[in-house]
Amino acid sequence: MHRIVVAAFAVIAFCAPAFAGPPSGKGSYKDLQQIFEMFRESKTPSAWNANFNDPNAPNHGLIDYSASATDARLQKMNELRAALDDLNVAAWKRPRQAEFLAVRAQLDAELFNLRVSRPWARDPGFYVDQLLRFTFTQLPLEGDDKATLERQLAAVPAIIAAARENLDDVAADYAKLALHNLTTSDGVGHGHPYRAVPPAGVIGWYEDLHARVAETQPELVPAVEEAKASINEFKTWLEDNLGNFTAPAGVGAEQYDWYLKHAKLLPYTGDELILMSDREWERVYAFYVLARHRNRNLPELTPAESKEEYERRIEATDKNIRDFVTREEILTIPDYVGKLGYNAPFIERPQGLNFWEAVQFRDPHPDHLHAVIPGHRFDGLVEDNNDHPIRGRISDGVRAEGWGVYLEEAMLQAGVAEGRPRVDELIYLFGIFRAARVPADVNMQRNEWTVQQAVDFMREKTPWLDENVARVDAEIYLRRPPGYGVGYTIGMLQMRKLLADVAAQRGGGFVMKEFHDDFLNAGRLPISLIRWEMTGLDDEVGAFWETEPMPE
Known part of the structure; x- marks a missing residue:
């Protein structure tokens, strides 16, 4: 240097x-x-x-x-x-x-x-989150796999000790969420092994592991019991101190706006984000109602009734999307892109399908576009093949989620669902939920809404949305860095703005495939920066050169 x-x-x-x-x-x-x-x-x-x-x-x-x-x-x-x-x-x-x-x-x-x-x-959940994955181990174990589980179980009391040592400014809402996750299934099962009746939170999963080791590898029982005892002691500590945890969970309004500008490079304040999302919610909900009316004489889509049927639908969806983006010259699929899997596994829940399953099991297009191809998994693979020392190592969340949401309705408008009745309704449902997240994110981070108020708001605004999915989403947006929940809709609106700006500049020379390829090749920098690069317009970027002290 x-x-x-x-x-x-x-x-x-x-x-x-x-x-x-x-x-x-x-x-x-x-x-x-x-x-x-x-x-x-x-x-x-x-x-x-x-x-x-x-x-x-x-x-x-x-x-x-x-x-x-x-x-x-x-x-x-x-x-x-x-x-x-x-x-x-x-x-x-x-x-x-x-x-x-x-x-x-x-x-x-x-x-x-x-x-x-x-x-x-x-956030006590910072430590609770670390505990769950150990219990997903498939038994029996031998050799290095068994030794790894033993070291993981031995680490549990150390994780709890670190939590009690480091948690010196606990937010009340964070403590309540941690207690919920210790004792209650999230009802969504992000990455959890399938159980018809899921274990009751982290403690339930350790009880599940205890029962399995007792049956298959009883020599591991003492280690599981010691880990479980330390977790129960942490739960008691949280309950006993709940009245002393008075710090707010959100970062505050001034800090939130600072973060949007300096860390997310978003040219909007929290108030402006809410206004933008309100208008987007009105638009997409109106389109959903119009689509329902247009389709009123068509049979409703029904969820797949078996894993085999669901996976056939996924395979057909994957083929349709790949054929479509290639045939219609939407973007380039590099040779290194093979099978990319899917997100939502087939699950039969006694309480019925959650929001994501209710959509995906009917038709996989909405989430496949968003999360598989040309969305997150495809996008991530392109990024993995980007060897630029800076652009290949930055992944802005608004850019990633905005691209995924943009693809849902953009590909619908481009024709990916032609000949597939009522898929448009499902894509609009996704858009409705994305828009409803923005006020939830902003108001929780500004300490103006509780988690339950955010859950109630999103459920009121979104057809089919169940309590579990809404609560898990609200928790994510409160506990992750500010702006995560707004990234979906706001990033999508930035993508639309970029598309319009580039198309207007290039006029008759605009080529859709070139636009999307250029965007992907720019890496996952904030969209405001990619817009500046692709258009030369500095109306957003100009304000980013000025730095301001971080609010205390």
């Missing part, structure tokens, strides 16, 4: 000067790449990075989220953030300037995580 950049790594408080335009320091584009690499090495690691396979790893291989460890990470992020402002970005061409803004947004998001969100200190 150049000497000037190294020198800039002195500890500087995070109050970067405001710029009317790009910084005009001395650092080079190579320095930006090095700063980004150092950021990736130094940012707060995910709890899922715990290394249970190394018997010599300290504290069972768990990630250190102590105050001293997080303070050290914060100091390093401040150093890297200050170094960015000494780069000569003003001398770079537009694509590299876009990469600078994308990298800076990544650092701002991490600084927000360290200073405001702090899930390891505020």
Whole structure:
């Protein structure tokens, strides 16, 4: 790294000067790449990075989220953030300037995580989430697999000890959600092994594991019992202290708007997001009603009644989508793209289908477009084959979810469902739910709604939406970094805006396949940056050069 950049790594408080335009320091584009690499090495690691396979790893291989460890990470992020402002970005061409803004947004998001969100200190669910996956192990086990489970079970008391040590500013809503997840099935089963009657939360899954090891591998019973006992003690600790947990779960209105601009590079405030989503909800709900009227004399779609029938529908859907995007020259499917699977497994629930299953089992097109091809799995595979040192290593959530939602109705309008009656209604149902999420996300993060108010709002606005799916979604949007729930609809609206801008600029020379390929080849940077690159329009990006202190 150049000497000037190294020198800039002195500890500087995070109050970067405001710029009317790009910084005009001395650092080079190579320095930006090095700063980004150092950021990736130094940012707060995910709890899922715990290394249970190394018997010599300290504290069972768990990630250190102590105050001293997080303070050290914060100091390093401040150093890297200050170094960015000494780069000569003003001398770079537009694509590299876009990469600078994308990298800076990544650092701002991490600084927000360290200073405001702090899930390891505020959210008991941060630790509860780590406990569940151990119980999904298929028995019996031998050799290395058995040793891994034994190390995982031995780590459970260490996870609980770390939780009680680090949780110094617990939010009441987070504690209530953690208790719910400890004792109650989520009713959705994201990634859970199928049970006709799911175990009752994390504790129920440990009871399930206890029963299975007692039958197949009784030598593991003491380890399971010790793990289960520590979890029950944590539950009691949460219950006993619930009255003392008074911190708000959301980040607050001012902090939320700061995060939208600096970390998400969204050119909107929370109020503007709600207004945009309200208009989108009205539009898509009206289209749903009109489609229902048009289709009123057609038979209703019925859910698949067996796994075999459901998988035949998925196979037909996959073939139709691939044939369609190729025949109609929508986008390029690279040679490395093979089978991509599907999201929702076939499940027969005593209480009936949840929202996702009620849609998918009738026709897989909505989620297959969104989550498989050309959506998330396809998009992720394209990104995995992107070896750019910056663009291949950034994945903006609004970009990812916005692309997935855009594809649902965009492909419907382009003709993917022709000859498939009533599929349009299902795609509109997805759009209705996406739009209803935005006010839920914004108002929970601003501490204006409780989780239950968000659940009630989304259910009131969305046909077929059940309590379990709505509650799981509300929990995700409250507990993840701000703006996750808005990314679906708002990212889709950004995609539509980009499509309109590019088509208007190119006029008769517009080519749909070229548009989509160019978009995908840009990587998963924030859509505002991709729009600037593809159109040259700086009406959104201009405001991002000015940085403001993070609200406390």
